[in-house]
Amino acid sequence: MKFGPASPADAIGGVTVHTLRQGSLVLKKGTTIGPAEVETLTRAGVKEIVVVRLEEGDVSEDVAAASIARAVAGDGIHVERAFTGRANLFATKAGVLVVDRAKVDRINGVDEAITFATLAAFKPVVEGEMVATVKLIPFGVEAKLRDAAVAAAAGGGALRIAPYVIKRVGIVSTLLPGLASKVVEKTLRVTVERLAPAGATIMAERRVPHDEGALAAAIKELLGLGAELVIVFGASAIADRRDVIPAAIAGIGGAIEHFGMPVDPGNLLLIGNAGGVPVLGAPGCARSPVENGFDWVLMRLLAGLKVTRAELTGMGVGGLLMEIVTRPQPRESLATDSNRNIAAVILAAGRSTRMGGPNKLLAELGGMPLVRIVTEQVLASQASDVIVVTGHQAEQVEKALLGLKVKFVRNPDFAEGLASSVKAGIAAVPANADGAVICLGDMPLISAHLIDRLIEAFAPDRGNLIAVPVSDGRRGNPVLWSRRFFSELMTLDGDIGARHLIEKHSEAVAEVPVEGHGAFLDIDTPQALEAARRS
Numbered sequence: 001m002k003f004g005p006a007s008p009a010d011a012i013g014g015v016t017v018h019t020l021r022q023g024s025l026v027l028k029k030g031t032t033i034g035p036a037e038v039e040t041l042t043r044a045g046v047k048e049i050v051v052v053r054l055e056e057g058d059v060s061e062d063v064a065a066a067s068i069a070r071a072v073a074g075d076g077i078h079v080e081r082a083f084t085g086r087a088n089l090f091a092t093k094a095g096v097l098v099v100d101r102a103k104v105d106r107i108n109g110v111d112e113a114i115t116f117a118t119l120a121a122f123k124p125v126v127e128g129e130m131v132a133t134v135k136l137i138p139f140g141v142e143a144k145l146r147d148a149a150v151a152a153a154a155g156g157g158a159l160r161i162a163p164y165v166i167k168r169v170g171i172v173s174t175l176l177p178g179l180a181s182k183v184v185e186k187t188l189r190v191t192v193e194r195l196a197p198a199g200a201t202i203m204a205e206r207r208v209p210h211d212e213g214a215l216a217a218a219i220k221e222l223l224g225l226g227a228e229l230v231i232v233f234g235a236s237a238i239a240d241r242r243d244v245i246p247a248a249i250a251g252i253g254g255a256i257e258h259f260g261m262p263v264d265p266g267n268l269l270l271i272g273n274a275g276g277v278p279v280l281g282a283p284g285c286a287r288s289p290v291e292n293g294f295d296w297v298l299m300r301l302l303a304g305l306k307v308t309r310a311e312l313t314g315m316g317v318g319g320l321l322m323e324i325v326t327r328p329q330p331r332e333s334l335a336t337d338s339n340r341n342i343a344a345v346i347l348a349a350g351r352s353t354r355m356g357g358p359n360k361l362l363a364e365l366g367g368m369p370l371v372r373i374v375t376e377q378v379l380a381s382q383a384s385d386v387i388v389v390t391g392h393q394a395e396q397v398e399k400a401l402l403g404l405k406v407k408f409v410r411n412p413d414f415a416e417g418l419a420s421s422v423k424a425g426i427a428a429v430p431a432n433a434d435g436a437v438i439c440l441g442d443m444p445l446i447s448a449h450l451i452d453r454l455i456e457a458f459a460p461d462r463g464n465l466i467a468v469p470v471s472d473g474r475r476g477n478p479v480l481w482s483r484r485f486f487s488e489l490m491t492l493d494g495d496i497g498a499r500h501l502i503e504k505h506s507e508a509v510a511e512v513p514v515e516g517h518g519a520f521l522d523i524d525t526p527q528a529l530e531a532a533r534r535s
Helices: 035-043 061-072 101-108 143-152 181-198 212-224 244-251 293-302 309-313 370-379 394-400 418-427 448-457 483-489 499-504 526-534
Strands: 002-006 020-022 025-027 049-053 058-060 077-079 086-091 095-099 114-118 130-136 140-142 159-163 168-175 201-209 229-233 255-259 270-274 277-282 342-348 386-390 407-410 435-440 466-471 479-482 509-513
Touching: 025 035, 058 061, 058 143, 061 077, 061 086, 061 101, 061 114, 061 130, 061 140, 061 143, 077 159, 095 293, 101 114, 101 143, 114 143, 130 159, 140 143, 168 181, 168 212, 181 201, 181 229, 181 293, 201 212, 212 229, 212 244, 212 270, 229 293, 244 255, 244 270, 244 277, 255 309, 277 293, 342 370, 342 418, 370 386, 370 394, 370 435, 370 448, 386 394, 386 418, 394 407, 407 418, 418 435, 418 483, 435 448, 435 483, 448 466, 448 479, 448 509, 479 483, 483 499
Parallel strands: 168 201, 168 229, 229 277, 342 386, 342 435, 386 407, 466 509
Antiparallel strands: 002 049, 020 025, 058 140, 077 086, 086 130, 095 159, 114 130, 255 270, 270 277, 435 479, 466 479
């Protein structure tokens, strides 16, 4: 291939190497020079242009890219027409992308002029998704290099789509005291969403005690009903190959193919087999919709791909999928029993719309404004700094707290909802605080003792980064948040609180058992206020 400058007249048949702009003339890179282009260039006063010319034995970039793309495309792959030296490959059906890495490496090793890039191996893809591209760097290559790249594909199929074949999934949830039914329900919802892209559904689900015999019977029943895959969500994580879930699989004549994987989250995954049907022991992270190692294995199985021990152990590189929030961060000093530094944020900016006019925070209970009752309890706790966020009738609310050692922060956006006040309060938390307990100004039965119990439950060195009061499986307020989550709290919007963040980071939650109604009673209506006064 010849490359270099030429006069317009001598450039006929060549391809422009660079885009040329001169006056009103724009001649794009990759343009083949013909008589019309020569006339235009001459009229524009261009004396010289850099072009490339193919020689005998060369093939153009588009021809080369198309040839290589067709050679690598296997089942479920469509090759788009090559353009400017690039041929893109697309999935023609939903499934899992299977890549022969050795072939890809051989093709890329032929010559620097030839490049072949794919999505990650075993990535779930949808119909029409781009999965790979062949790109020629120069405008042409020697035909022998093109032929070598085609030969490196060794009969084609360097990549293919494995379509989803498993459609009927059985679910078993084991139960222990303390596992709330809403956790099981959420797990089922998340699983339905995971299965949907594969066109798979939950054909039946069973809930049984966390007991080997009961679990074995449930798995056997689902297999008898025609389940093509069984997933077991244990109430307790699998700790050993002799634990309840693997023992139940073995108890019905099944086999444990592998336990554990070097992917985090997802370490405690178990792959078994019973009567030729895969049985998955799900890790705890599979209850969350966030991508984890369970997804990697599940989607392959749904596509009928066997996951070998070698493949599992090879997942370590790239297997750290996300920050594990329960772990200490570099250079982070951990709060311990003796040095917890927790600020308190009291939200007192709302408009009290459900009260029909009066500001509920100024309503008196036992001769004292609600907001002052709450604030005095917070001040009596171990909280290091107390921040009160005001907005609606800010002057009156601040006057009701006259004489108390608090810092006021006014939220000009209070009308936008609760989230704006949370963000205003969090932004004001001192930099040396390890976390903040967020209190509602309309909860008069909140006590200093409850706040202290939340602070005592906060233990970053044990992974307890969010402390929540709980009674009969119901979560209340206030909630203590580690500084680790401040950035996420600052993304809240509207009148919705941070409940979804508690669900998202369930592994970091410490539940503090409480009695009575203090963590659940907020004064929103005149009726609620009267009831509180009577009691």
